Amino acid sequence: MVKIRGIIFDLDDTLYCEHDYVRSGFCAVAQALAEANGQDATSIYDAFVQEWQENGRGKVFDTVCERLHLFAEVADLVRIYRMHEPISLSLYEDADRLLSYLQKHSIARGLITDGDKRVQWRKIKALRLEERIPCIIVSDDLGRECWKPSRVPYEKALTCLGLAPAECAYVGDNPHKDFCTARALGMHTIRVVRPVGDHMSTRLTPEMEAERIVYSLEEIMEDIV
Incomplete structure (x- = not known):
C-alpha cells in the first residue's frame, strides 16, 4: 500500500469492543428491572448475557422477562438500553x-x-x-x-x-x-x-x-x- x-x-x-457497550446496556436495564420488580439485578444481568450468547440480542429482553416473570414494557427497556450512559x-x-x-x-x-x-x-x-x-x-x-x-x-x-x-x-x-x-x-x-x-x-x-x-x-x- x-x-x-x-x-x-x-x-x-x-x-x-462493542460487546462492552452491550454489557453496559444490559447492566442498566437489569438495574431498572430489579428496582421495579424487587429482584436481584445480578441475576437478571446474568440471564441477559446467557440469552445473548445462546441466541443473539434480538429477543433478549422479551425472553428473559418472560422466563423470570418480570413486569415491564419491552419498549421501555430498549429505551433504557439506548439512553444509558456507558461508563466502562x-x-x-x-x-x-x-x-x-x-x-x-x-x-x-x-x-x-x-x-x-x-x-x-x-x-x-x-x-x-x-x-x-x-x-x-x-x-x-x-x-x-x-x-x-x-x-x-x-x-x-x-x-x-x-x-x-x-x-x-x-x-x-x-x-x-x-x-x-x-x-x-x-x-x-x-x-x-x-x-x-x-x-x-x-x-x-x-x-x-x-x-x-x-x-x-x-x-x-x-x-x-
Whole structure:
C-alpha cells in the first residue's frame, strides 16, 4: 500500500469492543428491572448475557422477562438500553496506540459511524474521541438514508479532512457496508479482524472486502510517513 496522509475509522468493533457497550446496556436495564420488580439485578444481568450468547440480542429482553416473570414494557427497556450512559468503555490498546502515533505524526484522523445518533455520541464521549479525532461523522445526524454504504458520510469526511480519496484509508470491521463505497471512491481500505466481534467470521465477495486485512491496528503504522 502507498503511504497515506489520513485515516478514517469505523467505531464499533474497530476502535473499541462493542460487546462492552452491550454489557453496559444490559447492566442498566437489569438495574431498572430489579428496582421495579424487587429482584436481584445480578441475576437478571446474568440471564441477559446467557440469552445473548445462546441466541443473539434480538429477543433478549422479551425472553428473559418472560422466563423470570418480570413486569415491564419491552419498549421501555430498549429505551433504557439506548439512553444509558456507558461508563466502562475503553479503546482497544492498539487503537489507543495508533491514534497517539497518528497525532504525533500529524496524520489526519476521521471517524464515520452508523447507528442511533444519541447512542453513538454517548459512545464517542465515553471514549473521549472528540479529543483525539478532529473529524467525526455520525451518519444518523445526516439522516437514516446517509448510513453506510451511502457515499455522503465518506465524502463529508474527506471534505472535512481536506484530502483526496487516494490520500486516505478507511479502516473498519464490517464488509457488509464499510468498504465497498470507500473503494468506489478511490480510498484505500483496511479491515481489522479481532478475536471478538459480530462480523469477525464474515467473508464476502472481493468487491465487498477490504484490500488488506490486519489483526492489529498497529500494523498500519508501517504505512505512515
